[in-house]
Amino acid sequence: MTDKNNKIPFNEDNYTHNINRNNERKLDRRGFMKTLVGAAGVFAVSSLPWGVLAAKELNGLGDKKYPKQKITDVKSLPIGDAVEFSFPGEHDSAILIRLSEEKYVAYQNACTHLRCPVFWKKDEGEMLCPCHHGKFDVETGAPTAGPPRRPLPEIYVKVENGSVYAVGVKRYEA
Amino acid sequence: MKRSYVSVALLLAVLFMNIIVTQFMVHQYFYENYTNTIVAAVINVILFPAAFLIYKKGVKIND
Numbered sequence: 001m002t003d004k005n006n007k008i009p010f011n012e013d014n015y016t017h018n019i020n021r022n023n024e025r026k027l028d029r030r031g032f033m034k035t036l037v038g039a040a041g042v043f044a045v046s047s048l049p050w051g052v053l054a055a056k057e058l059n060g061l062g063d064k065k066y067p068k069q070k071i072t073d074v075k076s077l078p079i080g081d082a083v084e085f086s087f088p089g090e091h092d093s094a095i096l097i098r099l100s101e102e103k104y105v106a107y108q109n110a111c112t113h114l115r116c117p118v119f120w121k122k123d124e125g126e127m128l129c130p131c132h133h134g135k136f137d138v139e140t141g142a143p144t145a146g147p148p149r150r151p152l153p154e155i156y157v158k159v160e161n162g163s164v165y166a167v168g169v170k171r172y173e174a
Numbered sequence: 175m176k177r178s179y180v181s182v183a184l185l186l187a188v189l190f191m192n193i194i195v196t197q198f199m200v201h202q203y204f205y206e207n208y209t210n211t212i213v214a215a216v217i218n219v220i221l222f223p224a225a226f227l228i229y230k231k232g233v234k235i236n237d
């Protein structure tokens with residue numbers, strides 16, 4: 001035994017002669033096909049979350065429902081005036097503007113720049129942010145001037161028996 | 175092309191489908207066509223067992 005261990009089998013300058021890699025690094029047809037199947041598996045697994053998210057959206061879970069909330073009475077809001085309220089939470093300040101006899105618009109009035117409260121400038125017919133002079137279009141909530149780039153989130157309103165109600169928030173679309 | 179490479183070609187076709195379907199899925203998601211998104215996701219999932227079957231067949235026949 002000792003005898004055997006002390007023998008040098010043959011003259012060599014590397015010590016890896018007994019490691020047989022058996023062509024394991026060679027990419028043969030079978031290995032290539034395995035890779036392709038694996039790739040298909042990765043694709044399959046990675047599409048699962050998309051499917052789940054889409055199913056959620058379809059079930060309406062993405063569209064949050066808020067209880068409708070009375071904002072004000074029609075009588076107490078003359079045409080061209082605005083009133084502040086909060087919707088859906090008590091810290092989500094919002095503004096309701098009466099544009100004409102029938103037409104009401106409401107937005108969450110935290111400026112989309114740095115969240116200063118946007119107010120309604122009646123004589124100029126636009127919504128103005130006092131902080132950096134951002135302006136928003138009153139019909140759509142789209143930014144028209146200044147730093148803001150995104151529209152104000154619109155709140156759906158409904159008029160019922162002489163009162164104005166907030167019924168929902170429009171989903172943000174990029 | 176040897177006959178033994180048919181399954182390789184099929185697998186490559188599967189991979190190609192995977193890429194197309196995935197991109198379709200993501201785009202449809204952002205376009206908010208959620209039904210299309212789910213259809214694409216299901217196709218993508220089904221392609222995997224299909225690829226596996228192709229692999230099995232190809233291996234059995236040729237070695």
Ligand code: FES
Pocket residue numbers: 111112113114115116129130131132133134146147148
């Ligand atoms: S916070 Fe409204 S413009 Fe900057």
